[in-house]
Amino acid sequence: MRKESLKSIIIFLVFSSLMWGQKIGDIANIVGVRDNQLIGYGLVVGLNGSGDKSASKFTMQSIANMLESVNVKVSPNDIKSKNIAAVMVTATLPAFAKQGDKLDIVVSSIGDAKSIAGGTLLMTPLTAVDGNIYALAQGAISLGESGNLLSGNILSGASVEREVSYDLYNKENAILSLKTSDFQNAIRVQKVLNGVFGENIAKAIDSRTIKIDKPKNLSMIEFLALVQEVNVDYSMREKIIVDERSGTIIAGVGITVEPIVVTHGEITIKITQDTLTDPKATDIGDGTTLSPSQNIISTNGKKPTISSVVRALQKMGATPKNIISILSAMKQSGAISADLEIV
Known part of the structure; x- marks a missing residue:
């Protein structure tokens, strides 16, 4: 393995x-007493040739509209700049936020830009689901160390302009x-x-x-x-949480498994409380033994747990994807009573 x-x-x-x-x-x-989500559409300028290409018609139209607002009239078809990118801006408005409070914002490219690194977001109104403007965003973008060149943050990049009234x-x-x-x-x-x-x-x-x-x-x-x-x-209800992308499994220490035989692809395994007679069986911890030749997991009189089953499957060479599929099948069969949540 x-x-x-x-x-x-x-x-x-x-x-x-x-x-x-x-x-x-x-x-x-x-x-x-809750947060409210804000969203806005804006332009990032100052990019070193890594912005949207002229094929992004909405970007060229936005540039023309922006220039017209400062009394510069130009046709979108005449704009060839690659130093500007269209972006969506998102923020969270906390409960009881007051005018002048600062919000952190996330800026994400929606065009065909190669990177928004080093760019500056122009003033962008942020609206809530009711259509009203609650904040204005602007500032230099920081990409951090995520490695994603198309999404960045601006700390304290938005200023609250409208308050959500709630007389508590x-x-x-x-x-x-x-x-x-x-x-x-x-x-x-x-x-x-x-x-x-x-x-x-x-x-x-x-x-x-x-x-x-x-x-x-x-x-x-x-x-x-x-x-x-x-x-x-x-x-708390017993729950098993599985992260399908990373293969991480989080489970309560006492979550048990009923005796069962599971076949998945080339893997067949029997989970039992009976004592193994195989002299080559190995101890894998917590009183659990595994017989690879017989494909049997035994907890020697105790109820099998999720942790002992997963350890045994690892020893048998099961991949993370195999283990997740086996746990899902065991849940569907009723061998696991705890909730199984795949994220």
Whole structure:
């Protein structure tokens, strides 16, 4: 087996227990307090012949429009410059951002430019989904060390021009939205908040939503600051996360696999709790043994886990792609009860 194939799969064994204390601020959002996405179309100038070619008609038209705004009239067909590139500009407008606040922006080429390195973004209005302009962007582009010549950043490259109005201070109640839907967790948050504040200020509306009423002796800002710091016993669903591109697998330490026989391509493997009789079987850790000649993984009386199965498949020469396919098949067959998420 190639070393790079072995190295490309990493097992992170995390969280020996699925019940653990978390701050409410880490597991729930306050409804209405959120970021907003901004987008704009602009031009990057000052490129050293690496900009869009004349075949990019929208770029040439944009240049003509820009020049016309400064009283220079020219036909798009007469523009032959390769020092300008059309780009899309994106930014995130944080909750409660005020006029004059600075935003980081991302600038990405949309034409046939070879590079936007060394370019300067001309003033670009950034709009939200409602069509209103919320920020203006401009500045010199930095590509960093990513190696991508067609996308860069401008730190503090946009200035907020319009605020998103949200009067949180004068509200008498707020809504918490759990990041993961779970009835038990919603009830736990309800109980712990009612216990901390000594009155029925919290009420779970559904598996994700908890309505909270502000105590009379606190402002809404003070109340929410305290709520976010309250610890709650929060249960996490068992989950296996697979990054298909890198071959990384992240799984809880206790996720088990039911005994099963799996065939994938040239690989056939039996997963069992029975003790192996093969004298050539090797110990691969955690009391798990592998018989390559019989294609058997045995956990010797214990429930097989995802970590032991993956280690055994690695020993048998399975590639990351093979292992991901086998895990998916095991999930579909019911041998794995935990959620499997491929990203």
